[in-house]
Amino acid sequence: MRNPEKPNKVIGLMNCEEFELRGLDLDRLDLDPIEAESAAEHARICTNCGALLESWREVKSDLRLLREATRKDSAPARVEVRLKQELRTRREARVPLGTVAISAWALAVAAVLIATVSWIGWQRTRHQETSTQKTTPASAPTQNAERPDATVSQASTASTPQADPTKRSDTAHFAGSSAVSKGAVAKDEDSGKFTLLPGSLLSETEETAIVRVRMQRGALGTLGLPVNEERAGEWIQVDLLVGNDGLPQAVRLAR
């Protein structure tokens, strides 16, 4: 036996407007059971909403047919083929990550090295320019005697096995800083000027090195200088101003 209060209660809970909003969810699993009961009751009592539900169920059955008919639909095989092709192409084109990392590091190290070398070169040039400005050149050969310290030092020690660095303080100074080198040059100027060898053309921009050698006076003749035959066998020390090409450009007697 039905509860006489129930229809009114249910209709009170869900009117036609609410039924249109939620009543068609009647067959859905996610509809609240209480709402489902109210909707079913309303559809049973209200003719219009009952017809709506019936009509919707027909549409639902059509939708179900469509769903069943298209359930097995899937992308055609050619899509899979294209995607596989793309995957293979990318795999073949891919460079191993390790190689990329190593290359990147190598490039970075090379860049740092280049930057360091450039900076050192720039510092040297700047230092040289500063030294040039501080020194008042007495003559062209003396000017040319101003050169990078390291070069002078290396050239001096490498090329003059007979050289005696302790004998003259200025020789030792060549291995020191540029300021010291400048002092040494000044002393050399005191001790004597360089004499250009015949045929040599020294330019101011050319880098030179002073090489102290011990030789017989007669050997000066080979450099194109006049020699006193009587003293040709005498041992002397000379400073040779050597140019970039490794040839002596000027000479002076050392004490």
Place this chain on the structure above:
Amino acid sequence: MKILDEKSDALLKRAARGDELAFLALYQKHQSPLYRYALRMTGSPWAAEEIVQEVFLLLIREPHKYQSERGELGAFLFGVARNRVMKHLEKTPRELSLDVMNSDGSTWREPEDPLTPMIIVEKAERIERVRDAVLGLPAEFREAVVLCELEEMSYEEAANACGCPIGTIRSRLHRGRALLLAKLELLRDVPRRAAAGGK
């Protein structure tokens, strides 16, 4: 098959390294629902095919775009497909495809049951009718109908897929249903509740 049991994340990592089997496992798992959704939304097998292809090309080319902490791979792929579908619909608004062919060129498949030819023809007509009616809905209502009625998603799942509140999905579905009812009743010459669509 063991590979199908693997989690999508693991498969995707392997696929990103170029593992073809892992990629195919992912493809087989997800392509069909994506294709059906795209087909039902666009009504064009060619467009659906293109959309599915674009979705998986994205997975090949930019697998990092999927972040597992933000949701399932399936939801991500659906989101991508949905964007593509919406772009397609923007380009070709209200395009109604009357194409009854499947993407492979065949006609609609009928269930293999012992039906009389008359019943088969009638069923095919009903399917075509409802298909056209769905395609005739505005995109947002169509999407709600496709997801909730054809793909049988819950409101919550559909809301997640569309990135909108559940209330919005319910509202769109209500409107979609009303329009669908009106269209189909008019087609069937039984305008019992045609007015409901206009509310």
